Amino acid sequence: MTDKEILELYHSGQQQRAFNEIVKNYSERLYWHVRSLVCSHEDTDDLLQDIFVKVWTALPSFRGDAQFFTWLYRIATNVALNFLNKQKVRSALSFESLSDSLERKVDEDPWFNGNEVELELSKAIQKLPQKQKAVFCMRYYQELSYEEISEIMGTSVGALKASYHFAYEKIKKELKEKMSV
């Protein structure tokens, strides 16, 4: 079912059915999006619950002035970034930086299934500033266009291109250092 059909279904009164369609279409996509930001499967699972509760609560106020899926991604990205902000505070209290904490999570993740290069790539991505990481992951993993990311993040396309470029250069440098050792 397309987004337009889902919204028509919702406004026709079949709200539960419309919501089920949203879950069916987007739960896996949003799972991977959030997972790329927070690393941990358990944290991602918890955050998805919060995200879809917010989606359910905010659906009546969705006016259709943005694409539906960018609206969903915006909610998911904000929830994930807020979670990372809280993690940052907790990490500071334990004298560990957030990026070190996330790097450690990647190393210790029992659900990580990639090779050594993919491991180092994941760790390098976790060292990026949060918003830059979100842009990079949406572009690299989710393969969203800059225009779509611009709608999600509320940032101009030019700024996003610059952000992606800097993130790419940092990761390339990081991987060169790690791989040359």
Added chain:
Amino acid sequence: MKEMNNIYKVPDGYFDSLQKRLEAIPSQHTEVRDPVVAVPLWTKVRPYVALAACMLMAFFVGNFFLGRNQASAPAEFGLQDYYMADLIPVTNPYAIYDDAPMDLYTIEGSSEEDVVQYLISSGTSVDYIAYLLNQ
């Protein structure tokens, strides 16, 4: 979207169970979405009207009591009466009824004693009175 399940695994059957759990959200979070209720203008304005009424009442009550206090104050007498009262000789108070026009600065029949009494009643210091008498 790149295949991230090559990099990250999930437990078996995870996405099926995830869907079921997420689909239960509406039944757990159903709020009674009331239609927009029009609030009457009077209800919105009532607190401000009450506040304005209290302030007006405080103003009028305050004015009433303040007015009463001012009414009991002695009537102001004219400046001329003040001078006259100030210069009535103690030893000859009837001097004010003389036909001769009153000079505010010199009064016939006023004696040194009158002057001393005046100075004392006006609060002049004893030292200054002694000084004047010795002039």
